[in-house]
Amino acid sequence: MKSYAAGGSEFRLTIPRLDIRRGAKLAFVGESGSGKSTLLELLAMLLRPSASSDFYFQPQHDGDALDITAAWHAENPDIMAALRSRHIGYVLQYGGLLPYLTVRENIELSRQLLGMPLGEVAAHWAGKLDITAQLAKRPAELSVGQRQRVAIARALAHDPSVLIADEPTAAVDPPNAERIMNVMVGLVDEMGVTLIVASHAHRLMRDAGIRLIDHQIAAENDNLMHVTVSDATS
Ligand SMILES: Nc1ncnc2c1ncn2[C@@H]1O[C@H](COP(=O)(O)OP(=O)(O)OP(=O)(O)O)[C@@H](O)[C@H]1O
Ligand SMILES: [Mg+2]
Numbered sequence: 001m002k003s004y005a006a007g008g009s010e011f012r013l014t015i016p017r018l019d020i021r022r023g024a025k026l027a028f029v030g031e032s033g034s035g036k037s038t039l040l041e042l043l044a045m046l047l048r049p050s051a052s053s054d055f056y057f058q059p060q061h062d063g064d065a066l067d068i069t070a071a072w073h074a075e076n077p078d079i080m081a082a083l084r085s086r087h088i089g090y091v092l093q094y095g096g097l098l099p100y101l102t103v104r105e106n107i108e109l110s111r112q113l114l115g116m117p118l119g120e121v122a123a124h125w126a127g128k129l130d131i132t133a134q135l136a137k138r139p140a141e142l143s144v145g146q147r148q149r150v151a152i153a154r155a156l157a158h159d160p161s162v163l164i165a166d167e168p169t170a171a172v173d174p175p176n177a178e179r180i181m182n183v184m185v186g187l188v189d190e191m192g193v194t195l196i197v198a199s200h201a202h203r204l205m206r207d208a209g210i211r212l213i214d215h216q217i218a219a220e221n222d223n224l225m226h227v228t229v230s231d232a233t234s
Helices: 036-043 068-073 077-087 103-114 121-128 144-156 174-191 202-207
Strands: 002-006 009-013 018-021 025-029 088-091 162-166 194-198 211-214 227-230
Touching: 002 036, 009 036, 018 194, 025 036, 025 174, 025 202, 036 162, 036 194, 068 077, 077 088, 077 103, 088 144, 103 121, 103 144, 121 144, 144 162, 144 174, 162 174, 174 194, 174 202, 202 211
Parallel strands: 018 227, 025 194, 025 211, 088 162, 162 194
Antiparallel strands: 002 009
16 A cells, blocks of 8 residues: 655555466556556565555565565565566656667666666667667657657566566557567567556557556555466466
8 A cells, every 4th residue: 555645635546456467468447646657666676565464476486475564564665676677677757768878878777777688679669669779869859659669678678577567668659668578568478577557548558469457447445455476377
């Protein structure tokens, strides 16, 4: 559960139960202000729940389920930061690229921070996302759609287990949004990455083969938060 109290009003997001299987593709849809971004930030371990009972994250197929609630209680932000940087890729509505780095450097950044080899990684991802000609440019020199493609490349370049995208195509025109969604879904399918999106675009999500979850329904009253990324065994 996450609650915000600001300006005299309270916002409360409660997640009774949410199991996300490895390789699942789902989209949270819902009104503006309903808590989609809040939910993604909780799942990305960027935001500390105000209260939580069970929150397990099993990033690796054959690994342990990690107890995220216990990690928050341990008051050790390094644990979250390490899990996040290793296992999660995050795409923001407006890309969130670092303006003073080139496209190549932006794509390489997550691997660099993890000490992973770079090799031809930027060229590889640029090829997949059709931005090879943009590698030497800086974000300000790109179109909005190109920026989103770079943001997706950057979020996937370190082989995360989960890709979280907050309205990744809200800033681009519909034909481009469709192309970008299709590329993104193609890549996560190929890599077996779990995809979690927040979006207003119901049809775009459905057409891309993403399961819609109206999180108003998921957020009914109950003080249990249970988020598990587990194997797709059924
Ligand atoms: N840091 C904060 N402090 C106080 N309240 C906040 C904070 N962040 C968000 N809120 C409130 O929480 C609620 C949910 O916000 P959130 O950004 O999760 O909605 P959203 O569904 O992503 O909306 P949108 O579709 O407009 O992006 C809103 O009422 C917002 O005002
Ligand atoms: Mg939002």
